[in-house]
Amino acid sequence: MFITFEGIDGCGKSTQARMLQERIVTHFQSSVPQEVLFVRDPGNTAVSEAIRAIVLDKSHNSMTSRTELLLYAAARAQLVDTCIRPALERGAIVISDRFIDSTTAYQGFGRALNLADIQAANMLATSGIMPDCTFFLHIPLQEAKTRCSEKTADRIESAGDAFFERVIQGYTQLARDFPERVKMLNAAQNVDALHEEIWGIIENLRIMR
Ligand code: TMP
Numbered sequence: 468m469f470i471t472f473e474g475i476d477g478c479g480k481s482t483q484a485r486m487l488q489e490r491i492v493t494h495f496q497s498s499v500p501q502e503v504l505f506v507r508d509p510g511n512t513a514v515s516e517a518i519r520a521i522v523l524d525k526s527h528n529s530m531t532s533r534t535e536l537l538l539y540a541a542a543r544a545q546l547v548d549t550c551i552r553p554a555l556e557r558g559a560i561v562i563s564d565r566f567i568d569s570t571t572a573y574q575g576f577g578r579a580l581n582l583a584d585i586q587a588a589n590m591l592a593t594s595g596i597m598p599d600c601t602f603f604l605h606i607p608l609q610e611a612k613t614r615c616s617e618k619t620a621d622r623i624e625s626a627g628d629a630f631f632e633r634v635i636q637g638y639t640q641l642a643r644d645f646p647e648r649v650k651m652l653n654a655a656q657n658v659d660a661l662h663e664e665i666w667g668i669i670e671n672l673r674i675m676r
Pocket of ligand 1 (some may be wrong): 476492508509539566567569571573625
């Protein structure tokens with residue numbers, strides 16, 4: 468079982484991903500213990516974390532959108548090959564903070580790269596591994612910005628309001644195109660209420676019975 472969390476910076480997905488991980492572990496405690504692997508994309512492996520540092524570094528302001536796409540794809544390939552695929556093969560539940568839909572939303576819609584190229588890059592990076600369930604945590608841009616205001620913006624976070632409105636549009640389109648997989652939830656609501664909504668969806672998945 469492969470679960471991913473998506474949304475713009477400041478939507479609260481990392482908090483929700485962690486809460487879900489803890490809930491699943493507790494859920495299985497009384498029966499057969501279940502391995503739950505938490506990863507972040509880009510990241511988790513030494514190679515992917517190094518690529519993450521390059522792609523988010525604000526001093527790389529000359530980076531082209533195509534280079535950006537390929538760096539995210541390279542970081543993901545390493546993450547899939549060394550963490551995600553092996554974990555899924557041993558029967559673990561994998562929760563990823565971001566995955567392919569980030570590339571479609573940020574590089575496809577945000578940077579306006581050709582969507583067929585995005586699909587090809589995603590396919591190369593994942594070799595076909597797809598999330599079973601994706602939570603898109605939707606929040607208005609202004610509210611996300613208030614939540615992020617304390618920290619210094621990285622290269623992507625500095626891309627501007629029009630960019631992030633296109634990213635939100637991209638995610639909304641993905642939720643419309645793949646309603647079975649991509650669940651669009653209201654992330655402006657209370658953290659615990661949102662967690663309960665997510666848990667309700669997870670409980671309905673066959674693997675949790
Ligand atoms: P994070 O801070 O949520 O971990 O994500 C890192 C940043 O990278 C975030 O601004 C979203 C961006 N990103 C992309 O632009 N494309 C991608 O494919 C991924 C995975 C992340």
